[in-house]
Amino acid sequence: MIDALEQIIGPDLPMEAPEQQEPVKWEYKPRKNPKWGEVTKKGLVVGRGPNQKVVDPDEVYRLSGMGCTMEEMAHFFGIDRETLKYNFLPYIQRSESELYMKIRKKQIEVALDGNPTMLIWLGKNMLGQSDTPTNTDANKILPWSDNSTTKEADES
Numbered sequence: 001m002i003d004a005l006e007q008i009i010g011p012d013l014p015m016e017a018p019e020q021q022e023p024v025k026w027e028y029k030p031r032k033n034p035k036w037g038e039v040t041k042k043g044l045v046v047g048r049g050p051n052q053k054v055v056d057p058d059e060v061y062r063l064s065g066m067g068c069t070m071e072e073m074a075h076f077f078g079i080d081r082e083t084l085k086y087n088f089l090p091y092i093q094r095s096e097s098e099l100y101m102k103i104r105k106k107q108i109e110v111a112l113d114g115n116p117t118m119l120i121w122l123g124k125n126m127l128g129q130s131d132t133p134t135n136t137d138a139n140k141i142l143p144w145s146d147n148s149t150t151k152e153a154d155e156s
Helices: 002-009 057-065 070-077 081-112 116-126 147-155
Strands: 044-046 053-055
Touching (some): 044 081, 053 057, 053 081, 057 070, 057 081, 070 081, 081 116
Antiparallel strands (some): 044 053
């Protein structure tokens, strides 16, 4: 009887409702007639032996473009982080670069629209400006001498 139920419900679904310690607003109700099917997925086959998975590079690119970390993407696809990195690093790097460019462009647009906080932040981070300047050789005032102008005046 239990084997027949596993075939209908599937091995991933619990047979009974989970115990609820605290009162919650929801109640677990399994579907009466679940419909099962198969999906054919195109992508790169990664992993070895029984751990092989098919991962769509476009999906990796999209997730990376949303700012997902390697760990999050690996967990999403059910593969190891190093497997994801080994097979899809160029996709991830390009997508992250495009995300950073979009963020930078938006920050500059916001700053140029007159947002003083963004102007200060970009000045400090992109231009190396600070609230407390330090005296170094690079930003010291050049010495001024009036002697050169008096000598020129004496010669003429």
